[in-house]
Amino acid sequence: MSIINKIKDYHINHKDKILFTTPSHSLGEFLIPQLKEMLGEKYFKCDFSEIEGFDNLRAPTGILKELQNNISNIYKTKQSFILTNGSSSGIVALMLSVLRPGDKVLIARNSHVSVYNGLVLSGAVPIWFMPEYDKKWSIFSSINPKNVEEIIKSERSIKALIMTSPTYEGVFSDIKAISDICQKHNIVLIVDEAHGALLNFGGFQTKPAVLSGADASVQSLHKTAGAPNPCALLHIAKDTKIDISKVQESLNIISTTSPSYPLMLAVEATVKFLASSAGAKKVQELLEAVKRFKETLNPNISVYTGYNDPTKLLIKIKGYSGIEACEILNNKYLIEEEFSNSSAMLFLTGIGTENSKLDTLKNALNSFKTNNIKIKINDFKYKLPKQMYTPREAYFKNSSEIESEKSDSAVSQISAEVISAYPPGIPIVLPGEVLTKDIVEYSSNTLNHNSFKIIPE
Numbered sequence: 001m002s003i004i005n006k007i008k009d010y011h012i013n014h015k016d017k018i019l020f021t022t023p024s025h026s027l028g029e030f031l032i033p034q035l036k037e038m039l040g041e042k043y044f045k046c047d048f049s050e051i052e053g054f055d056n057l058r059a060p061t062g063i064l065k066e067l068q069n070n071i072s073n074i075y076k077t078k079q080s081f082i083l084t085n086g087s088s089s090g091i092v093a094l095m096l097s098v099l100r101p102g103d104k105v106l107i108a109r110n111s112h113v114s115v116y117n118g119l120v121l122s123g124a125v126p127i128w129f130m131p132e133y134d135k136k137w138s139i140f141s142s143i144n145p146k147n148v149e150e151i152i153k154s155e156r157s158i159k160a161l162i163m164t165s166p167t168y169e170g171v172f173s174d175i176k177a178i179s180d181i182c183q184k185h186n187i188v189l190i191v192d193e194a195h196g197a198l199l200n201f202g203g204f205q206t207k208p209a210v211l212s213g214a215d216a217s218v219q220s221l222h223k224t225a226g227a228p229n230p231c232a233l234l235h236i237a238k239d240t241k242i243d244i245s246k247v248q249e250s251l252n253i254i255s256t257t258s259p260s261y262p263l264m265l266a267v268e269a270t271v272k273f274l275a276s277s278a279g280a281k282k283v284q285e286l287l288e289a290v291k292r293f294k295e296t297l298n299p300n301i302s303v304y305t306g307y308n309d310p311t312k313l314l315i316k317i318k319g320y321s322g323i324e325a326c327e328i329l330n331n332k333y334l335i336e337e338e339f340s341n342s343s344a345m346l347f348l349t350g351i352g353t354e355n356s357k358l359d360t361l362k363n364a365l366n367s368f369k370t371n372n373i374k375i376k377i378n379d380f381k382y383k384l385p386k387q388m389y390t391p392r393e394a395y396f397k398n399s400s401e402i403e404s405e406k407s408d409s410a411v412s413q414i415s416a417e418v419i420s421a422y423p424p425g426i427p428i429v430l431p432g433e434v435l436t437k438d439i440v441e442y443s444s445n446t447l448n449h450n451s452f453k454i455i456p457e
Helices: 003-013 033-039 041-045 063-075 086-098 114-122 145-154 175-184 244-254 261-274 277-295 322-333 355-366 391-395 404-410 437-445
Strands: 079-083 104-108 125-129 158-164 188-192 216-220 232-236 301-303 312-317 345-348 400-402 419-421 426-429 452-455
Touching: 003 063, 003 261, 033 041, 063 079, 063 232, 063 261, 079 086, 079 244, 086 114, 086 158, 086 188, 086 216, 086 232, 086 244, 104 145, 114 391, 125 145, 145 175, 158 175, 175 188, 232 244, 261 277, 277 312, 277 355, 312 322, 322 345, 322 355, 400 404, 404 437, 404 452, 426 437
Parallel strands: 104 125, 104 158, 158 188, 188 216
Antiparallel strands: 079 232, 216 232, 301 312, 312 345, 400 452, 419 426
């Protein structure tokens, strides 16, 4: 029986049952007025705990086990896990499952900040490497498999590789080629596929990571697939050596003992819809609508057309920086972008992106007058900082703070904090790494990060 049917059945056949359990609103018997106004009564009617006849996500044996098995069948995995705390929790759990203190893990530097959390908890030692970089668009591009193999050959005893595909901007890497290299060297490949929740459905040309050779991946159903924040899935590939029981154990360490039944219900409904003919049609309609949108833009507008997720719209307008263009879109047309930099602006589309929204964006973009001003791209020339302590070592060090007016004195100091632009949450410096002049200036001038926590030597 599904979660939805289980809840419906409870309200029909067990409506006279008296609960002295959590949550304390007792299925909506009392609702704080503002919660009732904003969320409605039905939300609370779905908000159960692990009462008799229901299930426990920490050790599922009933409806939740059945749901996860159904999801696994749909995604063609060895096992899929429901995540009610986002893809970030899945990344951390996977790292705890395959890494031990002192293990070397190869990590692409454009990885999400959740990887840092996994490093602190696991005690693994990161070996960072840079993906390709596209100067024209000021974004990280794909990962070169040859570079990965060179690093693996030069560094012994690497246990795992963690990378992101598609990236925040939608750029894919060749998972199959990278997987072949990892398998040859007995390395576990973990792919942050948070932005790829629609890849299993519709007419995408790129296959999902776990069907392309990755050992495991995470997908955020809330980013593109229509589920509420922070619904997500963790997938384990069929032919991996990852211990399923260890993944469950790791999830139990970092997850709440009171997972949200409304969120688990949302995961069920979202996956069921995506796997239906109506879902496939909806995804295909989105892809076709985005394709039409791109074809009707004026010649002075460029759209990124690399090996990328077509639902991500990375756009630049000739003669305008991304930041300038987005200020106009926000103030004049009430259109808010996901992200912008000196080169371009990013618009995310998904299940909820109707044709009318795309038409409004298209008309607004096409209204920009031709501007022949050459835009100066303030590209941050990023270099990997020197690592003095591992993330776990740095986490337990004492720290002090350098105030904003003395930020120059932070140069050459060891950072005690994560500094990143959010979105997308990709760190430019991590605890235990040396603050360079470029990092301090970029943090102060671009990120408005004017005080710095350091580890005193």
